[in-house]
Amino acid sequence: xxxxxxxxxxxxxxxxxxxxxxxxxxxxxxxxxxxxxxxxxxxxxxxxxxxxxxxxxxxxxxxxxxxxxxxxxxxxxxxxxxxxxxxxxxxxxxxxxxxxxxxxxxxxxxxxxxxxxxxxxxxxxxxxxxxxxxxxxxxxxxxxxxxxxxxxxxxxxxxxxxxxxxxxxxxxxxxxxxxxxxxxxxxxxxxxxxxxxxxxxxxxxxxxxxxxxxxxxxxxxxxxxxxxxxxxxxxxxxxxxxxxxxxxxxxxxxxxxxxxxxxxxxxxxxxxxxxxxxxxxxxxxxxxxxxxxxxxxxxxxxxxxxxxxxxxxxxxxxxxxxxxxx
Amino acid sequence: xxxxxxxxxxxxxxxxxxxxxxxxxxxxxxxxxxxxxxxxxxxxxxxxxxxxxxxxxxxxxxxxxxxxxxxxxxxxxxxxxxxxxxxxxxxxxxxxxxxxxxxxxxxxxxxxxxxxxxxxxxxxxxxxxxxxxxxxxxxxxxxxxxxxxxxxxxxxxxxxxxxxxxxxxxxxxxxxxxxxxxxxxxxxxxxxxxxxxxxxxxxxxxxxxxxxxxxxxxxxxxxxxxxxxxxxxxxxxxxxxxxxxxxxxxxxxxxxxxxxxxxxxxxxxxxxxxxxxxxxxxxxxxxxxxxxxxxxxxxxxxxxxxxxxxxxxxxxxxxxxxxxxx
Numbered sequence: 001x002x003x004x005x006x007x008x009x010x011x012x013x014x015x016x017x018x019x020x021x022x023x024x025x026x027x028x029x030x031x032x033x034x035x036x037x038x039x040x041x042x043x044x045x046x047x048x049x050x051x052x053x054x055x056x057x058x059x060x061x062x063x064x065x066x067x068x069x070x071x072x073x074x075x076x077x078x079x080x081x082x083x084x085x086x087x088x089x090x091x092x093x094x095x096x097x098x099x100x101x102x103x104x105x106x107x108x109x110x111x112x113x114x115x116x117x118x119x120x121x122x123x124x125x126x127x128x129x130x131x132x133x134x135x136x137x138x139x140x141x142x143x144x145x146x147x148x149x150x151x152x153x154x155x156x157x158x159x160x161x162x163x164x165x166x167x168x169x170x171x172x173x174x175x176x177x178x179x180x181x182x183x184x185x186x187x188x189x190x191x192x193x194x195x196x197x198x199x200x201x202x203x204x205x206x207x208x209x210x211x212x213x214x215x216x217x218x219x220x221x222x223x224x225x226x227x228x229x230x231x232x233x234x235x236x237x238x239x240x241x242x243x244x245x246x247x248x249x250x251x252x253x254x255x256x257x258x259x260x261x262x263x264x265x266x267x268x269x270x271x272x273x274x275x276x277x278x279x280x281x282x283x284x285x286x287x288x289x290x291x292x293x294x295x296x297x298x299x300x301x302x303x304x305x306x307x308x309x310x311x312x313x314x315x316x317x318x319x320x321x322x323x324x325x326x
Numbered sequence: 327x328x329x330x331x332x333x334x335x336x337x338x339x340x341x342x343x344x345x346x347x348x349x350x351x352x353x354x355x356x357x358x359x360x361x362x363x364x365x366x367x368x369x370x371x372x373x374x375x376x377x378x379x380x381x382x383x384x385x386x387x388x389x390x391x392x393x394x395x396x397x398x399x400x401x402x403x404x405x406x407x408x409x410x411x412x413x414x415x416x417x418x419x420x421x422x423x424x425x426x427x428x429x430x431x432x433x434x435x436x437x438x439x440x441x442x443x444x445x446x447x448x449x450x451x452x453x454x455x456x457x458x459x460x461x462x463x464x465x466x467x468x469x470x471x472x473x474x475x476x477x478x479x480x481x482x483x484x485x486x487x488x489x490x491x492x493x494x495x496x497x498x499x500x501x502x503x504x505x506x507x508x509x510x511x512x513x514x515x516x517x518x519x520x521x522x523x524x525x526x527x528x529x530x531x532x533x534x535x536x537x538x539x540x541x542x543x544x545x546x547x548x549x550x551x552x553x554x555x556x557x558x559x560x561x562x563x564x565x566x567x568x569x570x571x572x573x574x575x576x577x578x579x580x581x582x583x584x585x586x587x588x589x590x591x592x593x594x595x596x597x598x599x600x601x602x603x604x605x606x607x608x609x610x611x612x613x614x615x616x617x618x619x620x621x622x623x624x625x626x627x628x629x630x631x632x633x634x635x636x637x638x639x640x641x642x643x644x645x646x647x648x649x650x651x652x
Contacts, residue, residue: 306637
């Protein structure tokens with residue numbers, strides 16, 4: 001059995017917990033939190049909860065840690081620190097800073113003789129794998145990634161910071177017409193042409209809806225380059241209809257093969273998820289398994305999803321996979 | 327530059343040739359054929375053509391061979407034989423015999439200190455990778471593979487063997503209603519519920535269409551478990567409308583996450599190909615690149631697509647991939 005520890009018990013941490021409990025070859029040996037451990041209530045009462053400081057002070061009973069903190073401030077510090085002592089998997093998703101994060105984690109993991117897999121999850125993660133397949137098999141082609149329909153946590157948070165907003169949820173919606181064009185090999189679409197944004201807002205008492213809507217729609221980086229619709233709803237409607245965290249998306253690659261580029265070829269990958277954090281946790285669990293196996297093979301250092309043979313994600317042996325699945 | 331040789335110059339061989347010519351980091355150093363080399367006309371006149379016997383008699387100027395023969399009789403002999411001397415990639419697609427083929431090729435490649443990647447292409451191959459991701463990330467789930475709409479070479483050949491048939495083309499069509507049900511997590515469908523078959527036949531003069539149709543529709547293994555429609559057409563219609571070899575398919579995985587399995591999750595991969603052999607050749611070229619890199623890393627023996635880190639398929643370095651694509 002693979003002994004798994006979970007670091008950070010937010011939505012993704014609970015997703016990872018649920019996925020580990022679903023895995024026949026894994027046992028959850030601890031949840032590590034910055035909160036008061038007594039305030040954390042795991043799905044199974046017998047799962048021990050430790051302060052996160054335990055990990056560096058003592059030797060925790062784990063083969064791999066699933067790091068479920070945030071990319072802005074938690075993981076840049078936590079992943080290299082913990083990689084000095086443990087095999088670790090994270091979901092670092094700040095695309096522009098991946099090379100720097102990789103270098104830090106690689107140095108720590110090599111020094112500690114551990115293995116680390118960073119930037120798992122679905123984007124980066126599964127979608128990176130799909131972009132890789134698309135560009136490698138169809139080099140003479142075009143393609144694009146679309147997100148949604150689904151809730152963007154970052155955009156929801158940005159709206160909540162607008163004065164007069166009590167609560168908010170932002171849905172990213174891919175534009176069907178643009179997806180159809182990308183499938184046919186067209187490219188060069190703007191942000192506005194690719195996605196629309198739908199915002200559901202609960203106002204604070206006395207707030208001016210017109211001002212709030214204007215501030216949202218013109219917000220730089222988050223909304224000004226998109227067509228955004230703002231809906232005002234009650235707190236009861238928010239709780240009843242917008243509590244879930246669905247998400248999904250598409251990776252489309254359209255290429256031309258043949259000496260005269262006469263053969264169109266389309267590769268498309270789609271996700272439709274009732275719960276973004278549950279699916280992210282499930283991917284982390286599978287890469288936790290792969291991380292342990294890489295380490296068992298004697299491999300150390302940092303890996304991305306592109307460096308891991310995918311067969312290592314399965315609880316089945318390579319021999320069983322050749323028999324049943326290839 | 328990676329020096330590539332192509333063994334076998336049928337439809338897939340021409341697909342591989344075209345893909346190698348599209349790859350900036352590859353050079354096609356030879357086509358190896360069982361036919362008279364003078365009768366083979368490569369896309370570029372400067373590409374040398376050799377008898378296949380050259381490969382075992384002399385040392386060919388190649389880093390990797392793409393083996394484009396058939397799985398029934400060519401590859402079971404050719405892949406292990408050539409793996410003794412060269413890095414090789416094949417498309418062996420007899421699913422039930424993959425373990426045996428793997429063992430033969432592995433022994434030969436280890437003895438010859440070469441690397442071999444077997445069963446590339448799209449099924450087995452890309453679809454194997456997708457099945458692996460689906461079952462590993464969503465263990466509590468169901469899923470299925472659908473093929474088409476597209477031409478099945480094997481079924482077309484079977485119809486051509488019926489007395490009175492001058493030419494034939496068989497299209498496999500996935501049943502939309504069943505695909506929708508699989509996306510929702512339903513399972514246990516029969517062959518008949520998953521695919522229909524459409525056959526276009528040119529009759530020989532004097533042949534009885536009723537008897538031919540009956541013989542096709544009741545043919546064991548190939549057609550008796552399916553709903554099959556037979557269309558009789560002229561040789562001119564066959565040439566004008568059925569010369570292409572389109573294909574494609576779907577790998578669908580539907581799973582439940584969360585402690586009460588309350589979160590539905592759908593992963594779906596789709597291919598739509600104007601030309602099955604061109605796309606197969608493109609995949610072979612990418613795995614040819616990966617095969618050379620595994621060998622450069624000092625790895626020897628046999629690999630399937632599940633054993634190869636997918637980053638090795640790209641002409642970009644791991645560092646560039648982390649910067650641009652992850």
